[in-house]
Amino acid sequence: MNRIEVEKKVLNENQVLAEQLRERYRQLGVLCINLISAPGSGKTALLERTLQRMDKGSRVAVLTGDLQTENDAKRLAKFGFPVKQITTGGTCHLDARMIGKHLADWKLEDLDLLIVENVGNLVCPSSYDLGEDAKIVLLSTSEGEDKPLKYPSIFFKAELMLLTKIDLLPYVPFNADVARENARRVHPQLEIIDVSSTTGEGLDRWMEWLRARQERAKAKLHTATAPH
Amino acid sequence: MAVVLRSRHCPFADNGFPMHELGIAASILESVQAEALRHPAGRITKVGVKIGELSGVDRDALQFGFEVLVKDTEWEPVVLDLEYIPRVQRCSKCAHEFRMTEFDPQCPQCGEFLTDCIGGEELDIAYMEVDE
Numbered sequence: 001m002n003r004i005e006v007e008k009k010v011l012n013e014n015q016v017l018a019e020q021l022r023e024r025y026r027q028l029g030v031l032c033i034n035l036i037s038a039p040g041s042g043k044t045a046l047l048e049r050t051l052q053r054m055d056k057g058s059r060v061a062v063l064t065g066d067l068q069t070e071n072d073a074k075r076l077a078k079f080g081f082p083v084k085q086i087t088t089g090g091t092c093h094l095d096a097r098m099i100g101k102h103l104a105d106w107k108l109e110d111l112d113l114l115i116v117e118n119v120g121n122l123v124c125p126s127s128y129d130l131g132e133d134a135k136i137v138l139l140s141t142s143e144g145e146d147k148p149l150k151y152p153s154i155f156f157k158a159e160l161m162l163l164t165k166i167d168l169l170p171y172v173p174f175n176a177d178v179a180r181e182n183a184r185r186v187h188p189q190l191e192i193i194d195v196s197s198t199t200g201e202g203l204d205r206w207m208e209w210l211r212a213r214q215e216r217a218k219a220k221l222h223t224a225t226a227p228h
Numbered sequence: 229m230a231v232v233l234r235s236r237h238c239p240f241a242d243n244g245f246p247m248h249e250l251g252i253a254a255s256i257l258e259s260v261q262a263e264a265l266r267h268p269a270g271r272i273t274k275v276g277v278k279i280g281e282l283s284g285v286d287r288d289a290l291q292f293g294f295e296v297l298v299k300d301t302e303w304e305p306v307v308l309d310l311e312y313i314p315r316v317q318r319c320s321k322c323a324h325e326f327r328m329t330e331f332d333p334q335c336p337q338c339g340e341f342l343t344d345c346i347g348g349e350e351l352d353i354a355y356m357e358v359d360e
């Protein structure tokens with residue numbers, strides 16, 4: 001019997017593709033974000049409000065993943081920016097290969113911001129790197145404060161948590177302080193922004209976060225292309 | 229008919245979709261098959277995989293998924309050996325390394341709260357055993 005040390009990621013194929021995407025984004029100064037949440041936490045609603053607030057000339061595009069239907073893409077296409085639906089036909093997450101395939105006929109150099117709305121699922125998408133700069137997790141006020149402790153993986157990997165549907169706080173037995181505390185127990189450095197896509201509360205802070213991250217992506221581009 | 233596995237873990241499994249761990253099991257089997265090509269005279273008997281606490285993968289579901297996948301195939305003799313890797317933090321002040329329990333990030337040695345995660349995200353193939 002012969003033991004071979006392997007030391008490679010189980011999802012190595014995905015990882016390789018994800019790193020290739022990440023490198024392309026970096027070279028072009030594109031910011032890519034990956035929105036992850038349970039079904040119905042408000043990813044598409046947030047993106048509707050986000051696209052609505054963007055200047056007409058903004059170089060932004062959206063890939064939205066779902067098991068079935070083109071509904072989310074239809075909701076998002078109204079704002080005039082490029083939107084493509086990825087229907088996974090049963091797979092409960094997006095992977096880097098699907099992203100690469102759906103980007104094939106878009107010119108990445110024409111973009112500053114690529115938003116990926118993952119399939120509604122708090123578990124599986126956290127295992128698949130899509131080459132994004134940041135994962136963003138959404139937790140809505142109707143889901144229960146214990147979710148960060150039950151599904152720590154995504155709260156650990158996300159850079160930002162959006163506490164969504166905060167307009168519902170007066171009507172649901174949800175303790176936002178406990179939810180934030182639970183999320184920070186899993187991930188002490190996690191940034192948290194409270195938002196409501198219905199009333200617009202918190203959306204300025206969210207847009208500011210996006211703007212700051214885009215500037216960082218561009219700044220990296222300048223350092224990368226500066227003469228040596 | 230496609231095998232539909234149910235798992236508490238992947239919410240879609242409850243709706244009749246195959247669970248997340250089945251895809252992970254398939255990726256492990258692909259690595260086994262790739263390694264087997266490098267040992268035409270031997271056969272792979274075991275594959276060791278590290279599953280971190282933060283990997284988002286349920287070990288029981290993965291074990292079960294792998295067994296279903298290899299059943300009645302030439303890969304059936306391959307044993308999947310899963311090693312659980314708990315979350316380990318390193319203190320930013322005194323460099324002490326400790327296992328994080330109950331999501332308490334505080335350094336038990338010096339009391340510092342700023343500690344970094346250095347283990348627990350693994351979803352890695354560690355080794356394979358080949359009979360040659």
Ligand SMILES: Nc1nc2c(ncn2[C@@H]2O[C@H](COP(=O)(O)OP(=O)(O)OP(=O)(O)O)[C@@H](O)[C@H]2O)c(=O)[nH]1
Nearest residue numbers: 038039040041042043044045120165167196197198
């Ligand atoms: N009250 C309230 N309802 C909201 C808010 N955001 C979204 N909703 C509602 O929540 C439901 C689900 O919202 P979506 O935006 O479709 O959620 P999603 O995360 O995109 O859902 P999937 O893509 O199916 O996973 C819809 O009925 C929305 O109108 C909010 O801020 N406040």
Ligand SMILES: [Mg+2]
Nearest residue numbers: 043044072117
């Ligand atoms: Mg949606």
Ligand SMILES: [Zn+2]
Nearest residue numbers: 319322335338
């Ligand atoms: Zn210490």
